[in-house]
Amino acid sequence: MTTPADLRDWIALLEREGELLRVSAEVDPHLEITEIVDRVVKSGGPALLFENPRSEHALLINQFGTERRMCLALGVESLDEAGRRIGDVLEMQPPQGLAEKVKGLKKLKSIADSQPKRVRGGPSQEIVLTGDEVDLGALPVQTCWPGDAAPFITLPAVITRDPRTGGRNVGMYRLQVLGRNSTAMHWQIHKDGRADYLLADGRMDVAVALGLDPVTAYTASAPLPKHVDELMLAGFLRGEPVELVPAKTVDLEVPAHAEIVLEGYIAKDELTEEGPFGDHTGYYTPPEQFPVFHVEAMTMRRDAIYPSIVVGKPPAEDAWLGKATERLFLPAIRMSVPELVDYDLPVAGAFHNCCLVSIRKSYPGQAQKVMHAIWGLGLLSLTKAVVVVDEWVDVHDYEEVFFRVCANVDPQRDILLSEGPLDHLDHAPSRQFYGGKLGIDATHKGPAEGARPWPEEIRMSDEVRCLVDERWGEYGLGDPEAGEDGRRAALRQLLRR
Numbered sequence: 396m397t398t399p400a401d402l403r404d405w406i407a408l409l410e411r412e413g414e415l416l417r418v419s420a421e422v423d424p425h426l427e428i429t430e431i432v433d434r435v436v437k438s439g440g441p442a443l444l445f446e447n448p449r450s451e452h453a454l455l456i457n458q459f460g461t462e463r464r465m466c467l468a469l470g471v472e473s474l475d476e477a478g479r480r481i482g483d484v485l486e487m488q489p490p491q492g493l494a495e496k497v498k499g500l501k502k503l504k505s506i507a508d509s510q511p512k513r514v515r516g517g518p519s520q521e522i523v524l525t526g527d528e529v530d531l532g533a534l535p536v537q538t539c540w541p542g543d544a545a546p547f548i549t550l551p552a553v554i555t556r557d558p559r560t561g562g563r564n565v566g567m568y569r570l571q572v573l574g575r576n577s578t579a580m581h582w583q584i585h586k587d588g589r590a591d592y593l594l595a596d597g598r599m600d601v602a603v604a605l606g607l608d609p610v611t612a613y614t615a616s617a618p619l620p621k622h623v624d625e626l627m628l629a630g631f632l633r634g635e636p637v638e639l640v641p642a643k644t645v646d647l648e649v650p651a652h653a654e655i656v657l658e659g660y661i662a663k664d665e666l667t668e669e670g671p672f673g674d675h676t677g678y679y680t681p682p683e684q685f686p687v688f689h690v691e692a693m694t695m696r697r698d699a700i701y702p703s704i705v706v707g708k709p710p711a712e713d714a715w716l717g718k719a720t721e722r723l724f725l726p727a728i729r730m731s732v733p734e735l736v737d738y739d740l741p742v743a744g745a746f747h748n749c750c751l752v753s754i755r756k757s758y759p760g761q762a763q764k765v766m767h768a769i770w771g772l773g774l775l776s777l778t779k780a781v782v783v784v785d786e787w788v789d790v791h792d793y794e795e796v797f798f799r800v801c802a803n804v805d806p807q808r809d810i811l812l813s814e815g816p817l818d819h820l821d822h823a824p825s826r827q828f829y830g831g832k833l834g835i836d837a838t839h840k841g842p843a844e845g846a847r848p849w850p851e852e853i854r855m856s857d858e859v860r861c862l863v864d865e866r867w868g869e870y871g872l873g874d875p876e877a878g879e880d881g882r883r884a885a886l887r888q889l890l891r892r
């Protein structure tokens with residue numbers, strides 16, 4: 396398995412797969428691109444390479460906008476396949492016998508190969524601009540929505556170091572352009588970049604990579620524990636290390652194959668007003684104080700391509716970045732919540748507002764135990780509502796989950812109201828950052844949970860189902876092999892005759 400080596404390799408792959416359209420017409424990065432992309436995303440359309448966005452740099456957008464492209468990006472057939480690869484490593488056991496030992500060695504090699512690799516030079520530094528030569532205005536940075544305060548760089552990988560341990564962090568935090576050589580740094584209070592900043596004294600080095608291979612770009616958005624380097628996950632998923640070069644002006648390493656790198660610093664107590672910005676909550680986030688990022692150098696490839704993404708009222712392009720995280724982190728969540736069978740973070744819930752969980756329930760109160768586990772787990776702790784269903788319920792089938800909630804819940808007994816930390820951008824709670832949590836136990840309940848004997852669920856016998864399968868052709872109701880959708884279409888045809 397290989398994944399694209401860099402952004403250009405990725406664009407070539409998208410083109411070969413019929414997943415990219417080039418737009419040569421001149422378009423305005425001020426609002427116009429958003430409206431085009433919003434229509435294309437919502438119709439499941441291709442990635443777009445705007446060749447003339449009123450800048451010397453082309454703009455790539457909607458690279459992650461469908462499940463198929465997210466899978467292509469990660470080099471997998473399904474997002475669950477990527478999750479399984481991570482699960483295989485997390486659940487490694489001492490090998491039994493030679494065959495397992497060989498397999499075990501392969502896994503260990505894949506872990507060893509995931510470490511980023513330092514190389515001497517790379518295309519991301521073909522052009523080096525410093526001092527007055529730095530001008531963010533040369534990039535086709537989008538003003539996404541009419542109420543946005545300014546243009547925002549929306550798909551960056553922000554690189555910092557923990558001042559205590561030297562450990563690297565890479566996070567996707569939007570940057571509001573303040574002028575030729577400065578931006579705001581929107582790291583929210585629960586994020587690792589923010590934690591590095593709080594530990595720093597005085598000046599803190601920062602680098603921002605733009606235009607990466609799609610796996611590395613994705614991992615900047617992955618909610619890894621603070622001490623885990625996102626570039627290691629990128630190396631593991633790529634099957635090849637991410638190559639790094641020393642930055643030109645700061646004490647950090649930067650991706651050798653990025654299209655563009657911004658180097659500079661953040662001074663501890665220098666804050667600026669950030670926002671408003673039309674965010675993935677579907678609302679504008681109000682102005683708030685955030686640190687200022689001073690850009691002292693800008694390095695790039697020749698003809699650098701600028702990457703962008705538009706978030707807004709869901710579903711938007713970030714939906715599949717979120718779904719990738721949902722699938723990739725399932726094995727890790729199962730390590731600490733072993734009864735968890737599956738979970739779903741609905742796109743319409745902006746990921747942190749709602750979590751649907753199915754569990755293998757074997758004792759009273761287990762649904763409540765799982766709610767508290769979710770509220771205690773990494774960034775999932777910000778989840779506002781948790782719905783728990785039994786193991787046989789498909790959490791990705793929202794009709795089915797809704798049916799269970801309506802059928803199985805006694806609100807007096809099965810609703811848990813709690814409180815805790817909420818997402819930085821959640822506008823609903825009375826206080827910012829803190830508020831109510833809702834747990835809904837839609838599992839079957841037993842007598843120890845105060846329920847009467849639980850009725851049996853209706854299900855046709857296997858015998859009769861087989862019989863009807865076999866005889867379907869005889870009834871004259873359509874093709875017996877057609878499956879549910881085909882059956883519906885055939886019946887509609889018959890009615891029209």
Ligand SMILES: Cc1cc2nc3c(=O)[nH]c(=O)nc-3n(C[C@H](O)[C@H](O)[C@H](O)COP(=O)(O)O)c2cc1C
Pocket residue numbers: 549550564565566567568569570581582583584585586587588615616617618619704706713716774
């Ligand atoms: C398109 C996109 C934009 C994002 N913008 C921000 C942002 O401006 N600020 C922020 O704190 N998190 C933002 N996030 C979420 C973070 O990238 C995510 O929480 C990630 O885990 C942060 O890295 P960290 O865990 O190392 O802090 C964004 C995610 C995506 C997909």
Ligand SMILES: [Mn+2]
Pocket residue numbers: 564565566587618619620621623625
């Ligand atoms: Mn991190």
